[in-house]
Amino acid sequence: MTERLKQFKEIGKKIVAVCRNYKGLTAAQGIPNPKTPSLFAKPTTAYITEGQSIRIPEGCNLLYHEVELGVVIKQKCSNVAVSDVDEYIGGFVLALDMTAKDFHNEAKANSRPWFLSKGFDTSCPVSDFIEKEKVPNYRDVRLWLKVDGAMKQDDSTADMIFSVPEVISYISKYITLEEGDVVLTGTPDGQGPVTDGQIMEAGLADIVSMKFSVTK
Numbered sequence: 001m002t003e004r005l006k007q008f009k010e011i012g013k014k015i016v017a018v019c020r021n022y023k024g025l026t027a028a029q030g031i032p033n034p035k036t037p038s039l040f041a042k043p044t045t046a047y048i049t050e051g052q053s054i055r056i057p058e059g060c061n062l063l064y065h066e067v068e069l070g071v072v073i074k075q076k077c078s079n080v081a082v083s084d085v086d087e088y089i090g091g092f093v094l095a096l097d098m099t100a101k102d103f104h105n106e107a108k109a110n111s112r113p114w115f116l117s118k119g120f121d122t123s124c125p126v127s128d129f130i131e132k133e134k135v136p137n138y139r140d141v142r143l144w145l146k147v148d149g150a151m152k153q154d155d156s157t158a159d160m161i162f163s164v165p166e167v168i169s170y171i172s173k174y175i176t177l178e179e180g181d182v183v184l185t186g187t188p189d190g191q192g193p194v195t196d197g198q199i200m201e202a203g204l205a206d207i208v209s210m211k212f213s214v215t216k
Ligand SMILES: O=C(O)/C=C/C(=O)CC(=O)C(=O)O
Pocket: 017, 018, 019, 020, 021, 025, 066, 097, 099, 185, 186, 187
């Protein structure tokens, strides 16, 4: 099973992302915690891996970084009880939910979809597949991100508003999840701009780290 899930970028059909899922982020933005997870989709064409560069989309003048814990779904599932979610977790990835923030702000202001601002090519840099056993306590694991060596995001998944099981159970009530799909579970406070020529380094505790450059 694990060998197959290492090919999640090829076998997965979708990336389902949760937003505003960290207490520190909603507090910093002065917004109430959502009553249910807020979801959006990213296409799997957004994936890149180390050695590839994040390309700033044409017309974007404000690109934001967001480090996130990604969950790789083990097998097809729907209507999964929170208590049963663990058996559908195949493993994890460290991910960046890159956001064309000016496009995103315009979409929010005009009640337009977020698909372009969140789904452009190279908007989902990911680590290699992380075996489940390597993240024994995914409920409390450190996520961090540096830009040109300066720490920008550094928090624990313990700050999530909705836990990984709660998020996956909620999604599965409405959207069937399939083998290799990735659920991005939100970003902690500290997301911010990154520009042409800068280098980002991100990590999941000392389990995995990855580096990506940003280019026009
Ligand atoms: O501006 C907002 O309300 C939300 C911004 C986001 O990008 C949400 C996420 O993607 C996140 O919280 O991870």
